[in-house]
Amino acid sequence: MKSWANLAIEKALARRASYADVRVMDIRHRDLSTKNGQVGRMSEGESLGLGIRVIADGAWGFASTDRLTVQGVESCVDEAIAIAKASAMAKRHDVVLAPEQSFVDTWQNPFIKDPFLIPIETQIAVLLRADAEMRKVKGITLAEGSMSFRKIDQLFVSSIGSAIHQTKMQSGAGIVATSFAGEEIQKRSYPNSFGGQHMLRGYELIEELDLVRHAPRIAEECVALHSAAKCPEGKRTIILDSSQLGLQIHESIGHPIELDRVLGMEANFAGMSFLTLEKLNSLRYGSDIVNVVADARLAHGPGLGTFGYDDEGVPAQCTPIISSGQFTGYLTNRETAAAIGQSRSNGTMRTEGWNRLPIIRMTNISILPGDHKFEDLIADTDDGIYMETNRSWSIDDRRYHFQFSTEIGWEIKNGKRGRMIKTPSYSGITTEFWNSCDAICSRDYWTLWGTPNCGKGQPMQTMGTGHGASPARFRNVKVGIASSD
Amino acid sequence: MPKPAKKKKAPRSRAGSGHKGLAAHDHRLGASELRRIADKIFKLSEADETEVDVSAVTSALTRFANNTIHQNVAEQGIAISVRAVVDGRTARASTNKTDEESLRRVTAAALELAQVQPRNPALLPMLGPQKLQKVDRFNAKTAAATPADRARAVTRVCQMADRQKQTTAGIFSTGLSEFALANSRGLFEYYQETRAEFSVTILEKDSSGWAKATSARIDEIDPDALAERASKKAADSRSPREIPAGKYTTILEPPAVLDLVGFLFYDFAGTCVHDQRSCFTGRMGKKLFGENISIWDDVYHPVQLGPPFDGEGVPRQRVTLVEKGVPVNLVYSRATAKEMKAKPTGHGFSLPSEDGEAPFNLVFSGGKASTEEMIRSTERGLLITRLWYIREVDPYKKVLTGMTRDGTFLVENGRVAGAVRNFRFNQSIIDMLANVEMMGPAVRASGEESFDMVVPAMKVRDFNFSEVTKF
DSSP states (O other): OHHHHHHHHHHHHHTTOSEEEEEEEEEEEEEEEEETTEEEEEEEEEEEEEEEEEEETTEEEEEEESOOSHHHHHHHHHHHHHHHHHHGGGOSSOOOOOOOOOOEEEEEOOOSSOGGGSOHHHHHHHHHHHHHHHHTSTTOOEEEEEEEEEEEEEEEEETTSOEEEEEEEEEEEEEEEEEEETTEEEEEEESOSSSOEEESOOTHHHHHHOHHHHHHHHHHHHHHGGGSEEOOOEEEEEEEOHHHHHHHHIIIIITTTBHHHHTTTTTTTTOOOSOOGGGTTTOBOSOTTOOEEEEOSGGGOSOTTOOSBOTTSOBOOEEEEEETTEEOOOBOOHHHHHHTTOSSOOSOEEOSSTTSOOEEOOOBEEEOOOSBOHHHHHHTOSEEEEEEEEEEEEEOTTSOEEEEEEEEEEEEETTEEEEEEESOEEEEEHHHHHHTEEEEBOGGGOEEEEEEEEEETTTTEEEEEEEEEOOEEEEEEEESOOOOO | OOOOGGGSOOOOOSSOTTOOSSOTTOOOOOHHHHHHHHHHHHHHOOSSEEEEEEEEEEEEEEEEETTEEEEEEEEEEEEEEEEEEETTEEEEEEESOOSHHHHHHHHHHHHHHHHTSOOOTTOOOOOOOOOOOOOOBOOHHHHTOOHHHHHHHHHHHHHHHHHTTOEEEEEEEEEEEEEEEEETTSOEEEEEEEEEEEEEEEEOSSOEEEEEEEESOGGGOOHHHHHHHHHHHHHHTOSOBOOOOEEEEEEEOHHHHHHHHGGGGGGGBHHHHHTTOSTTTTTTTSOOSOTTOOEEEOTTSTTOOSOSBOTTOOBOOOEEEEETTEEOOOBOOHHHHHHTTOOOOSOBOSSSOSSOBOOOOEEEOOOSOOHHHHHHTOSEEEEEEEEEEEEEEETTTTEEEEEEEEEEEEEETTEEEEEBOOEEEEEEHHHHHHSEEEEOOOEEEOOSSSOOEEEOOEEEEEEEEEEEOOO
16 A cells, blocks of 8 residues: 555655645445345445545646556546646635644554454344344334445555554444335334444444344334324424434534535535634524534544544544534634634545545534433423434535434323324424523433435545434424425 | 427537547546456356446546635546355455456455355346347547546636626536446446536525536536526525415426436335335326326436446336326336236346336426426416425325525516525425426436436426525
């Protein structure tokens, strides 16, 4: 890896690049799935290549290749230089980067069991056992399970002298029960919807999830949803489970704080942000108890947004995003930090792979725990709805107005959890919603969720992000709007 | 309102003016090289049957924002995927390394993966050679486009925005891909395609406009015309006012129609109906949409892209999915067809796959109305440019939610009466397609929520807007 990276840097500097950085990445994956007692997907793969980013004539160029020969790498550098010179045709000013030190380091996330050394038949057997448990429940028409594993071995080398070798091991799994009856399709997922839970951990995560034990419960809940009550319409107190709150954070805090969005760089596709620059340190984002951080450090947990260094060589950091309800920080890179007069990037440049340009991405965007026990939170609620496990999500292109629905809910009356509610939904305006938060559960109920499928950029890049959350209560929220009636 | 693509005279390109025959940017490997890689793998394989997919991609994308180029990228890569079959079991392994040792390793890995799984009684033998209908989707000029070609077009668009005191953001991308599917029973199928895409957003202080086009031929992309269209949308949507949410007669331009009806595509898969998660489960042969709605899957349509064969090499068929409002046919892979006692239609995914198949080349019946005629005939309604962040709320009623974006207008007494703030909608697509009052000609449309399809503009009754946002 190192010889190809050094060759690329040398060649770029010889071609008069004023700055260059190279990522050589070797990505290995294993994906398994089952459906109704049969193996669905079973594949393994690897992808090795190199991407180089240069500044030449004051403008950016990026090119990538998997032809790792002297000729292939040199041709790739030539392409990056030619692209930078083309970029310079429409430049307004030269690219300016916030200063950064050089680092020579290695980093690896800890894990106990290498998932690629676990026999594939063992992994398939777990999914098939969970599948069988779900299908034992009368009314289940579809049982599905999946596991996925990634090992990313990457070397970052830059023209300021950094050489950083990182290895990330990622594991994830989930199961879904679906029931079709009458005019309705219901589903329940464990431990989360849309692929389950994913973390920077080894196979020990899959063992801890214990898919087989939870399979009967979600299957029974799925069938019961057909006869559950409809979600009422109107303003209600709601309590969100930690996984749904994690997605709420992702959509209504994580994306709007991306400084490239704020500065208009994503306007054509992902959109912009309501968090315009004058709002930094002046906007009341949430209530006094809302504290949110962007924390990529391992100390925060082995989330999908955890790393040693970002993909432009900046060390992992913890940035306060919302402090006692006040908006205090954006996600930045070296270029955007300089653009708003900040002295250093807070390290959020990430790339999907060797063939993609690093862009600002969420790291672990987490709400810090409060002090409530979950049981006390329910007991303290006279009239509300507890909502669990996301089913659909949508938010406008400036991140003001959102609508979410969950797979299942329960009515809360006089401090007690009551009847089941099918597909509960809620909607609102971001800052009004976070200002209505009046209780957050404690560290005992806090989970660092992994969202493996966050899309951003052109060409689109899919990235894993982390979101720590514990159940929380929100007052006076509009519910039941998700219907075409 | 774009005119139907097949009647449209290709505009003279101002984007690819640097083209002088095939340039260094055409990195095609060619069918013979892809076949050579596949043949190497067949020699290395000890499986009962072996299938090889080899794909090679070269693409570049120039991205602009704030009236300057801020990201500008290129990629080149190959992917080799091997499927092994042994004793009624199958699995897949992939690599992007073409050296002998890597090919040996990926071939062995596919076999080892296959050996450790349960037998699949539904697994069919691989196909022998097939006769394919030819399609021509490779354009040398598109393949030869350079960073300077794209930068010149983008610079003109940025200068136009400067003159209009507007801000622009968008992309101009060009690329080529080639793909070969081969198996140890002698099947070898090759497909190559070029693609050009220009998407532009124009912003003002309180408004925005958008336009986008894709084609195999760079000559059919006119960045200046698209930017002018987005610029006018932005100017026309200044000072949006808030009007109440509710049910409105709504005129949806083709990209808005595309991003809604695109959510139907997997419902037409035999597997989806068999799994009882399609909105057509129990509804085949029943009148569901209006008499004016017919839908086909047709990879051979002149403005469609994509290979004329599926993941197992079955030639794609043109399939009538909906006829005069009635869902009449589904698409099937070989295995799904056997399970459901139907015939394969050439829409299967690469195996192994639990998802079966899907139609990726939907073509809707259109009408003859222009958008102007739709506006003139509307007493009170909304005109929608584009939709955003669409998600499924109810899979059987096919209720979708999402937002309007980049140009939302009130129509009153037959004319556009100004811009309005963006809405959230919650709308059943089944109901929407039962309420279509007028349609324009079907055109190749491009959005952000669905792959490109051939759809018309539509005027629909009682489209349900549930809430209003702040801009």
